Amino acid sequence: MSPRPERWLYPTPAGLYCEPGDFHVDPVRRADRAVITHGHSDHARPGHDHVLATAPTLAIMRARLGEAAGGSLQPLGYGETLSIGEVAVRLVPAGHVLGSAQAVLEYRGSRIVVSGDYKRRFDATCAGFEPVPCDVFITEATFGLPVFRHPPDGHEIGRLLKSLGLFPERCHVVGVYALGKCQRVLTLLRAAGYDAPVYLHGALATMCDLYRAQGVELGPVLPALGVERAELQGRIVLAPPSAMTDRWSRRLPDPLVAMASGWMSVKQRAKQRGVELPLVISDHADWDELLRTFADVGAPEIWVTHGREEALVHQATRLGYRARALSLVGFEEEGDVGGERMEA
Amino acid sequence: MIRFAELLDALLFTPSRNGKLRLMVDYFRHTPDPERGWALAALTGVLSFRGAKPAQIRALVAERVDAELFAWSYDFVGDLAETVSLIWPARPGANRVPDLTEIVAGLTEATRGSVGRLIEAWLDALDATGRWALLKLVTGGLRIGVSARLAKTALAEFGSVPVEDVEEVWHGLEPPFLDLFLWLDGKGPRPEIGDRPSFVPLMLANPLEAEDLERLDPAAYLAEWKWDGIRVQLVGRGGQHRIFSRTGDDVGPAFPDIIEVLPPDVVLDGELLVMRDDGIAPFNDLQQRLNRKIVTPRLLRDYPAWVRLYDILFLAGEDLRPLPLTERRRRLEAWYTAEPRHRLDLSPLIPFTGWDELGELRDGARERSIEGLMLKRADSPYLAGRPKGPWFKWKRGALTLDTVLMYAQRGHGKRSSFYSDFTFGAWRGTELVPVGKAYFGFTDAELLLLDKWVRDNTTKRFGPVREVTPGLVLEVAFDSVHRSTRHKSGLAMRFPRVHRIRWDKPPTEADTVETLEKLMVE
Numbered sequence: 001m002s003p004r005p006e007r008w009l010y011p012t013p014a015g016l017y018c019e020p021g022d023f024h025v026d027p028v029r030r031a032d033r034a035v036i037t038h039g040h041s042d043h044a045r046p047g048h049d050h051v052l053a054t055a056p057t058l059a060i061m062r063a064r065l066g067e068a069a070g071g072s073l074q075p076l077g078y079g080e081t082l083s084i085g086e087v088a089v090r091l092v093p094a095g096h097v098l099g100s101a102q103a104v105l106e107y108r109g110s111r112i113v114v115s116g117d118y119k120r121r122f123d124a125t126c127a128g129f130e131p132v133p134c135d136v137f138i139t140e141a142t143f144g145l146p147v148f149r150h151p152p153d154g155h156e157i158g159r160l161l162k163s164l165g166l167f168p169e170r171c172h173v174v175g176v177y178a179l180g181k182c183q184r185v186l187t188l189l190r191a192a193g194y195d196a197p198v199y200l201h202g203a204l205a206t207m208c209d210l211y212r213a214q215g216v217e218l219g220p221v222l223p224a225l226g227v228e229r230a231e232l233q234g235r236i237v238l239a240p241p242s243a244m245t246d247r248w249s250r251r252l253p254d255p256l257v258a259m260a261s262g263w264m265s266v267k268q269r270a271k272q273r274g275v276e277l278p279l280v281i282s283d284h285a286d287w288d289e290l291l292r293t294f295a296d297v298g299a300p301e302i303w304v305t306h307g308r309e310e311a312l313v314h315q316a317t318r319l320g321y322r323a324r325a326l327s328l329v330g331f332e333e334e335g336d337v338g339g340e341r342m343e344a
Numbered sequence: 345m346i347r348f349a350e351l352l353d354a355l356l357f358t359p360s361r362n363g364k365l366r367l368m369v370d371y372f373r374h375t376p377d378p379e380r381g382w383a384l385a386a387l388t389g390v391l392s393f394r395g396a397k398p399a400q401i402r403a404l405v406a407e408r409v410d411a412e413l414f415a416w417s418y419d420f421v422g423d424l425a426e427t428v429s430l431i432w433p434a435r436p437g438a439n440r441v442p443d444l445t446e447i448v449a450g451l452t453e454a455t456r457g458s459v460g461r462l463i464e465a466w467l468d469a470l471d472a473t474g475r476w477a478l479l480k481l482v483t484g485g486l487r488i489g490v491s492a493r494l495a496k497t498a499l500a501e502f503g504s505v506p507v508e509d510v511e512e513v514w515h516g517l518e519p520p521f522l523d524l525f526l527w528l529d530g531k532g533p534r535p536e537i538g539d540r541p542s543f544v545p546l547m548l549a550n551p552l553e554a555e556d557l558e559r560l561d562p563a564a565y566l567a568e569w570k571w572d573g574i575r576v577q578l579v580g581r582g583g584q585h586r587i588f589s590r591t592g593d594d595v596g597p598a599f600p601d602i603i604e605v606l607p608p609d610v611v612l613d614g615e616l617l618v619m620r621d622d623g624i625a626p627f628n629d630l631q632q633r634l635n636r637k638i639v640t641p642r643l644l645r646d647y648p649a650w651v652r653l654y655d656i657l658f659l660a661g662e663d664l665r666p667l668p669l670t671e672r673r674r675r676l677e678a679w680y681t682a683e684p685r686h687r688l689d690l691s692p693l694i695p696f697t698g699w700d701e702l703g704e705l706r707d708g709a710r711e712r713s714i715e716g717l718m719l720k721r722a723d724s725p726y727l728a729g730r731p732k733g734p735w736f737k738w739k740r741g742a743l744t745l746d747t748v749l750m751y752a753q754r755g756h757g758k759r760s761s762f763y764s765d766f767t768f769g770a771w772r773g774t775e776l777v778p779v780g781k782a783y784f785g786f787t788d789a790e791l792l793l794l795d796k797w798v799r800d801n802t803t804k805r806f807g808p809v810r811e812v813t814p815g816l817v818l819e820v821a822f823d824s825v826h827r828s829t830r831h832k833s834g835l836a837m838r839f840p841r842v843h844r845i846r847w848d849k850p851p852t853e854a855d856t857v858e859t860l861e862k863l864m865v866e
Binding site: 146147151166245248249250265267268270273275276277310315 | 353354356357358359363366367370409410412413416417420421422423426427430431433434471472476754756758760761807808
């Protein structure tokens with residue numbers, strides 16, 4: 001008989017710990033051995049002795065953390081299996097950002113999928129989510145409320161382009177998270193036929209270079225720094241959310257502030273932020289995608305990590321899953337504005 | 345409906361007036377009749393149909409969504425219409441997307457029993473933004489920061505006609521405004537008003553600058569008190585009566601006590617006040633009467649309305665506007681002498697010989713009901729808009745107080761990277777108590793300095809708000825100060841603005857709450 005899942009994988013103060021393999025997944029404290037699902041800094045923290053992740057994730061960690069990325073960095077390709085002690089570890093695309101992976105862990109016939117952050121819709125910048133049948137599916141719950149139903153990405157990009165047509169003298173500055181959202185918005189713009197140069201805040205350059213080096217086509221991008229004010233009229237500028245209300249934005253001609261985030265569906269919140277054009281573009285599964293994923297992986301048991309756990313546990317239970325919240329801490333820090341994860 | 349919903353959504357998020365205008369003009373240009381006319385009716389608040397109560401909407405959503413999930417969601421979103429629009433479970437292909445015309449027609453014919461099912465079917469057919477717009481529409485109150493006046497300004501811009509022309513025909517028209525759009529499209533004549541009681545665009549005054557007086561001839565001007573009420577136009581025409589605000593909004597329903605005394609066949613210009621036996625009540629009392637949907641007998645008794653008249657525009661079908669002011673005044677006095685009535689009186693003319701004498705009168709008037717003086721050229725015809733020269737308002741000198749900056753909030757639109765909304769306080773013992781908020785009165789260059797000061801002296805941050813060290817004195821100007829239960833200081837300023845930034849003054853030397861209390865006119 002297979003071991004009970006909670007006996008071999010459980011939360012500890014350092015994060016989710018796999019006892020028979022003696023490693024953590026996305027540990028929030030320094031760990032000897034860490035399996036990292038993706039490069040966002042609340043998942044990929046500095047200072048672990050041994051790091052196992054996909055090659056793009058390791059590249060992202062090196063770019064962001066330098067030496068602190070880890071003592072030894074070991075790449076594992078999608079679909080490849082590595083044995084750590086008695087545990088077989090496999091990384092499978094999660095569809096969240098470049099290099100993002102679900103960690104599929106198997107121990108004595110019991111299989112748990114730690115999905116990290118994921119989404120189900122198409123994203124030209126990364127491999128799409130692959131459902132893996134399992135005994136326990138560990139899910140995020142960033143948008144774990146039924147009010148979160150992201151509209152089609154193309155519709156939102158269409159709104160940006162329409163605004164550009166109506167306000168051609170205004171610089172459209174779009175708040176994007178540096179890793180993932182930035183590149184996704186670029187590819188969505190290109191898919192919508194927008195082929196003019198897009199101007200980038202300096203903080204976004206590194207990740208864009210890295211994406212391109214990994215073979216993701218972003219079209220013409222230019223640094224916003226040093227460009228004549230007049231030249232930015234009617235242009236799209238991408239910037240990290242923090243820069244939008246900062247003195248940095250004063251160099252832009254009559255900026256129209258847009259923001260690309262799943263949180264933008266709640267109008268009053270977008271308005272409080274001073275956003276003039278909220279674009280609901282998210283790298284996380286919305287409510288329907290979360291529930292569809294549970295059905296796709298066919299797991300009888302769902303563990304819910306960071307986000308709005310209570311509603312998702314409630315709904316999963318109503319749908320007949322054995323569901324519970326895993327209280328993991330430390331997943332809401334970077335890019336956090338007013339209690340919301342801005343990379344969302 | 346999709347276009348209308350997108351318009352409302354964009355208007356909600358667009359802070360600037362010009363941006364809102366452009367969105368509306370674009371909408372009027374690209375939306376066919378009668379849809380755009382119904383949208384205009386919604387924007388200007390003249391739609392009337394059976395709406396729905398929030399409880400009905402809650403009942404509908406309760407049939408579709410688990411109660412606990414709804415409760416968590418409502419708690420997170422904080423607004424009923426928005427929560428329902430987001431949480432409503434889609435039924436793809438359930439129904440054809442309704443247009444606004446259909447929705448208005450449906451609601452107009454609906455009975456109390458049928459309106460719920462009707463709304464439910466529309467919710468099924470619309471997307472989240474469409475559902476949000478629908479729910480705003482049926483529960484009343486769009487609250488998207490667009491006044492009827494702004495919508496009319498957009499119409500004027502769309503049709504390239506003066507906004508006064510739109511206002512003049514406006515109250516003779518009915519949704520969906522086909523003849524109005526025909527005119528604005530350049531395909532038809534300006535609509536005839538007939539003998540419906542319509543708004544006559546007002547003549548407005550310019551503020552008097554100090555240097556103006558030197559070149560004005562006192563003998564050419566008449567002077568009146570500037571009353572601290574709201575400007576209204578009283579219209580009797582075709583057996584009907586209306587009271588219009590300065591911007592052409594029909595405020596009559598809130599003032600049945602005035603409507604009932606209005607004479608037929610006359611258009612009058614005057615000041616709406618609350619008047620008791622002991623004279624004109626404070627402006628705050630008048631505010632109790634504004635924007636009321638239901639006017640109780642008690643409200644009528646406790647806050648009796650009054651109109652003090654100063655001009656006459658039409659009498660018995662005759663347009664008096666081309667006549668000089670002295671002649672209109674003569675007609676007004678003659679008419680009032682012949683038909684005096686309760687709740688109406690005349691604003692007296694103030695005799696004077698020179699500006700110095702008038703200036704002393706102005707400074708001597710400390711009554712709360714007087715804001716200053718009006719100067720009007722004796723020979724001025726009544727012209728729509730704000731022509732420069734014939735009419736001036738000469739406000740009483742502002743009050744000032746040295747206050748200490750306490751909090752600053754980021755502005756909106758062009759000011760979204762600036763801390764531009766300032767909360768300031770006065771001393772009560774060793775404690776600073778907030779006494780008001782101001783977001784203008786400074787130059788752009790001063791704003792840069794203020795913003796920098798705020799960033800350099802922040803002690804705490806709450807979202808867009810920063811608390812600062814009590815280190816900067818703002819000399820604040822305001823028109824008057826009143827009792828208020830809404831503020832910790834128990835006082836509220838009217839029209840506060842930053843008068844001077846006192847970089848030189850130590851905060852300990854700023855004024856006290858007690859000083860402010862003494863400035864209050866009881």
